[in-house]
Amino acid sequence: MTTTTLAVLVPLLPFLGAIAGLLLGRTAPGFVRPLAVLPALASLALAVVVAARQGGDGAVDAATELTPTGSVPIELALHVDGFAALTAVLVTVVATCVQIYSTGYLRDDPRYPSYAALVSLFTSAMLLVVYSGDLMVLLVGWEVMGICSYFLVGHYWETPEARAASLKAFLVTKLGDVPFLIGLFALATEAGSFRITRILGAVANGGIEHPTLIALLLLAGVAGKSAQFPLHTWLPDAMAGPTPVSALIHAATMVAAGVYFVARLLPLFEASQAAMTVLAVMAAVTMAGSALAALAQDDIKRVLAYSTIGQLGYMTGALAVADRGAAVFHLLSHGAFKALLFLAAGVIIHASGTNSLAAMSRMGNLRDRVPDAYWTMTVALLALAAIPPFSGFFSKEAVLGAAEHVVTGHTEHAPAAAGWIVLLAGLVTALLTAAYATRLWLLAFRGSGPEAPDHGRQPLTMTTVLWVLAVPSLALGGLSFRVLPDWFDGQGLAPTVTTSVLGTGVALVGGIVTYATWRHTTAHAARVPLGAVAAHPEGDAGLVEAEAIASHGPAYGDIAYAPDPSDPGRLLLGPLHRPAAAGFHLDALYTALFVRPVRAGASLVRFLDREVVETYVRGAGTLPRWLGTAVRRAQTGNLQTYVSALLAGTVVLAVAAVLFATGA
Secondary structure, eight states, X not given: OOHHHHHHHHHHHHHHHHHHHHHHTTTOGGGHHHXXXXXHHHHHHHHHHHHXXXXXXXXXXXXXXXXXXXXXXXXXXXXXXXXXXXXXXXXXXXXXXXXXXXXXXXXXXXXHHHHHHHHHHHHHHHHHHHHBOBHHHHHHHHXXXXXXXXXXXXXXXXXXXXXXXXXXXXXXXXXXXXXXXXHHHHHHHHHTOSBHHHHHHHHHTTOOSOHHHHHHHHHHHHHHHTTOTTSOTHHXXXXXXOHHHHHHHHHTSTHHHHHHHHHHTHHHHHTOHHHHHHHHHHHHHHHHHHHHHHHHOOBHHHHHHHHHHHHHHHHHHHHHTTOHHHHHHHHHHHHHHHHHHHHHHHHHHHHHSOOBHHHHTTOBSHHHHOHHHHHHHHHHHHHHTTOTTSHHHHHHHHHHHHHHHHHTTSOOSSOHHHHHHHHHHHHHHHHHHHHHHHHHHHXXXXXXXXXXXXXXXXXXXXXXXXXXXXXXXXXXXXXXXXXXXGGTTTXXXXXXXXXXXXXXXXXXXXXXXXXXXXXXXXXXXXXXOGGGGTTSTTOOOTTSOHHHHOTTOOTTGXXXXXXXXXXXXXXXXXXXXXXXXXXXXXXXXXXXXXXXXXXXXXXXXXXXXXXXXXXXXXHHHHXXXXXHHHHHHHOOOOHHHHHHHHHHHHHHHHHHHHHHHHHO
């Protein structure tokens, strides 16, 4: 087969698997798991073949016009360059791991068939975004992902948390999609085409008259989809969904789509210095704010959610300093270790029966119950903290190195202010990232107290996937540095000496200070024994994980929410801990600025509709009804009455005629 045919099959196979899974889910449930796993595996194999054939050389382009639409045609187009080929491999690897993991994780879930089909559709939509060479076709995949995320985040729809989280994710991302859609049409109008290659050609030739306006409109959609400030608040709440869904959304789909889109159209953003500066500020606020929030969270999945927001900030920071290679490099590296972090967290939740780090810190020997999750999560956390030689070190330092190049004047594609903003924010975030990664590891695996409850061994499908993802988390950085520089626009990915020393140094400081603080607080903490709440009516969750009961399920009663005196985050953050734990109250601010006014407006409209509009409607019907009643009462059926009325009417008309004639 040609490379073009294989590229078409990559998103098509998961789509067909989703359709078949939905159709056969009830009639032939035995086929559901194969239909979930096999298309993803086949798509992975084909994506690897496409990447091998593309080889980082010239892009593979193919197009056919879908329908004549006048001056701006819409085409079914492919555009597969080096970083698109690698991103597709990442998406298929993570999707395959998630599907395999889910066969064990949700083995007793009656809604597994629809879940697996939606995951396949989600994967297909992201692959469509990755391979698409036409912005309208890309938009189809972009919107399908939003719909799939709504259903998957709300998988446990019995719980109010899941219902609210799915609705919030859908509305916030759609809020950004409105200006995004306007920007797409404005861009296509000025370029004369939706084809990405023609748009980039128009940008290179100066054919875009309003690059700043278009870039800012597009950034609104990117901020919503990739959970960047100020539209990031939906992502932590989306943890109400199943853990495999979190891994898929955070590592390879949905949030990665926004970063990928900016990377694809980076020359357009480079044409506007203002847009690059706005992108840098957005990235800096996102990085630092999410890292502070992660350091204060108690729910293990919310820690990882804020971590994702911060790492996406690194990617957008790399784009703000005009280094697409560094952004995509960190996208790939982050996808591997973040998927591992979430899937390992799912194993820990199964084993402990809770999402709460405070509850885990009161359990002894939890790491002995989940040795696979313990070792693989340790690898992933080291990669997250950018400790060499793990993959996160190479990709994160590539971002900092790109910012340094802008600051020192080695590149002029971005303003120097953007370089300083990204570099300083990146170093601060590196310190905080190591701090919350160390805190998570200590609270989850170094707890003391009664032994953790024994919920049995996790299925082999869950633990095997962890080791598969541990390999790229450990080796992807060095491999990319040595083997794949040509795939990233031919740019060197080697970290500079300055940023390597600074980045690694602040990361080590963050980890060491957090560990020392934990040792200090542990020595003085008055432990609350887990047995004190063992008799709580919700205390035995068994294999029904806490998040299936509620997103932050109190599997051990109120102890899950009790402040942990050994938590180093409280001492490190000090007075910032409370606002950081609440996400700096942005949800409350948005509620005051938007939700309450909208609800008040809806109440006013409802009042006007019921009390004003309906009053006129009811009045318009009441008058004819009264006249009808009067006429109906006049219909007595008595002939003498009718003749008398006729004569009376005749007399009245005659008198009126005489009076009228006399007056005339």
